[in-house]
Amino acid sequence: MRAGLIKFFVLxxxxxxxxxxxxxxxxxxxSLPAMFPDYSGVTIPPNIAPLNFRITERADRVVxxxxxxxxxxxxxxxxxxxxxxxxxxxRLLGDNIGEALRFEVSILADGxxxxxxxxxxxxxxxxxxxxxxxxxxxxxxxxxxxxxxYQRHLSSFDVKTVIDSRLIPGTCMNxxxxxxxxxxxxxxxxxxxxxxTILHRNGVTEKINARAGKMFAAAAFPSWHPSxxxxxxxxxxxxxxxxxxxxxxxxxxxxKSDIVIYDIDNHEMKIPGQLSCGDRxxxxxxxxxxxxxxxxxxxDSVRMPSGxxxxxxxxxxxAFDEQSAEFASAEDTLVSSAVTGKSxxxxxxxxxGNFLMFTVSDYGAFPAYNPESDIRIxxxxxxxxxxxDSLNSYDTESWHSWSSNSRWVVVSSRRMxxxxxxxxxAYVDARGVARKPFLLPQKDPCFYExxxxxxxxxxxxxxxxxxxAYEIAGVARRNLSVQVQAGSSH
Numbered sequence: 001m002r003a004g005l006i007k008f009f010v011l012x013x014x015x016x017x018x019x020x021x022x023x024x025x026x027x028x029x030x031s032l033p034a035m036f037p038d039y040s041g042v043t044i045p046p047n048i049a050p051l052n053f054r055i056t057e058r059a060d061r062v063v064x065x066x067x068x069x070x071x072x073x074x075x076x077x078x079x080x081x082x083x084x085x086x087x088x089x090x091r092l093l094g095d096n097i098g099e100a101l102r103f104e105v106s107i108l109a110d111g112x113x114x115x116x117x118x119x120x121x122x123x124x125x126x127x128x129x130x131x132x133x134x135x136x137x138x139x140x141x142x143x144x145x146x147x148x149x150y151q152r153h154l155s156s157f158d159v160k161t162v163i164d165s166r167l168i169p170g171t172c173m174n175x176x177x178x179x180x181x182x183x184x185x186x187x188x189x190x191x192x193x194x195x196x197t198i199l200h201r202n203g204v205t206e207k208i209n210a211r212a213g214k215m216f217a218a219a220a221f222p223s224w225h226p227s228x229x230x231x232x233x234x235x236x237x238x239x240x241x242x243x244x245x246x247x248x249x250x251x252x253x254x255x256k257s258d259i260v261i262y263d264i265d266n267h268e269m270k271i272p273g274q275l276s277c278g279d280r281x282x283x284x285x286x287x288x289x290x291x292x293x294x295x296x297x298x299x300d301s302v303r304m305p306s307g308x309x310x311x312x313x314x315x316x317x318x319a320f321d322e323q324s325a326e327f328a329s330a331e332d333t334l335v336s337s338a339v340t341g342k343s344x345x346x347x348x349x350x351x352x353g354n355f356l357m358f359t360v361s362d363y364g365a366f367p368a369y370n371p372e373s374d375i376r377i378x379x380x381x382x383x384x385x386x387x388x389d390s391l392n393s394y395d396t397e398s399w400h401s402w403s404s405n406s407r408w409v410v411v412s413s414r415r416m417x418x419x420x421x422x423x424x425x426a427y428v429d430a431r432g433v434a435r436k437p438f439l440l441p442q443k444d445p446c447f448y449e450x451x452x453x454x455x456x457x458x459x460x461x462x463x464x465x466x467x468x469a470y471e472i473a474g475v476a477r478r479n480l481s482v483q484v485q486a487g488s489s490h
């Protein structure tokens with residue numbers, strides 16, 4: 001009871017203090033405050049966690065006033081960190097959907113108050129999917145087996161483990177993918193100690209042997225068909241190349257790659273001849289929103305590893321028939337590497353079917369290793385390809401995905417320090433134009449200064465992953481797998 005009364009009077013004091021927006025005697029500068037993360041001018045969803053930030057110049061105390069159309073919130077910080085109360089922030093967002101919030105920041109240093117030019121944060125009308133699932137791993141290659149897949153509740157700072165190396169040691173885990181942003185249908189690939197593909201569908205979790213017939217490797221890099229019956233995989237033989245000179249530390253080499261289709265109901269891996277050509281590399285499949293086409297990346301084969309920096313992939317598509325699980329004989333080229341001089345990878349179609357987002361780099365299939373890698377977008381109605389300038393930086397942009405309503409994207413970027421990949425979220429309007437991205441908010445704005453893991457393979461989810469980590473680990477540890485039969489497709 002006493003604690004509740006104390007909280008009430010503190011809140012009452014804060015609200016009454018809002019009448020005095022700036023400290024007395026403040027000197028206002030015509031510049032924005034130096035802060036991290038930089039949230040000035042961003043567009044955010046109405047269901048995102050507080051945008052906590054830190055002043056990056058000396059600040060003994062910080063006063064922040066956030067103003068909306070129905071009032072304001074005043075936060076008085078006794079250090080350089082601005083921590084916004086979750087409940088008050090949620091109220092502000094709810095009251096200002098489709099509007100903008102005004103941030104006024106003043107700092108106390110050396111006994112003097114300094115104010116800064118206010119900045120705005122726009123609150124979009126469209127919400128974001130409630131969850132974000134991603135992989136954390138260290139950028140040092142010697143620790144490849146210390147990683148995990150986690151889910152973050154985007155309205156709060158809650159993080160839960162989907163699966164990590166503590167439960168299945170010595171295992172590389174990646175390629176998690178959901179059918180239609182819904183983890184009720186989920187696939188996850190494991191390598192090394194407990195190798196296999198974990199498939200969770202219709203409440204059943206099983207481990208399949210995703211290598212059948214004459215496949216030269218296990219299937220990876222999945223894309224669900226909208227029906228939930230098929231999963232397109234690429235089959236890749238990948239090696240790493242470590243550079244002894246130059247600025248690049250390493251490259252991933254796609255020595256050989258094909259595309260296959262897994263028929264879940266029949267436990268059959270179909271190997272289409274059009275997409276398993278010996279003289280070409282085909283990788284990173286992605287079904288269209290209606291399942292009638294498959295997008296993928298294709299390149300003429302080159303001698304590896306000597307030709308690692310000459311291989312360039314074009315962005316292609318091919319018609320797909322759901323009933324027969326057959327592909328058309330002819331494929332289309334959306335973006336030609338011969339024309340652009342760039343290599344395409346990681347195509348992802350917006351759920352509304354209007355846009356396709358992908359990466360371009362100087363060469364190769366794995367943009368996470370290339371600092372020049374950028375995001376581009378294809379308007380699927382017009383065929384026009386354009387650079388998503390607001391999403392790009394001076395360093396690597398790679399893994400990305402769309403929200404279920406096609407209004408939000410998340411991009412893995414190394415722009416912060418050139419080593420660690422972190423997640424940036426951006427609003428994309430109906431024309432395919434992306435707004436200024438914002439760094440995934442954390443409870444402590446100093447989080448990124450000490451967190452040693454990279455974020456990659458981000459996937460939006462409309463609900464949390466229901467299958468428990470111990471259940472995934474138990475299935476992974478079993479020796480028996482569902483045996484997949486090899487089939488053919490034309």
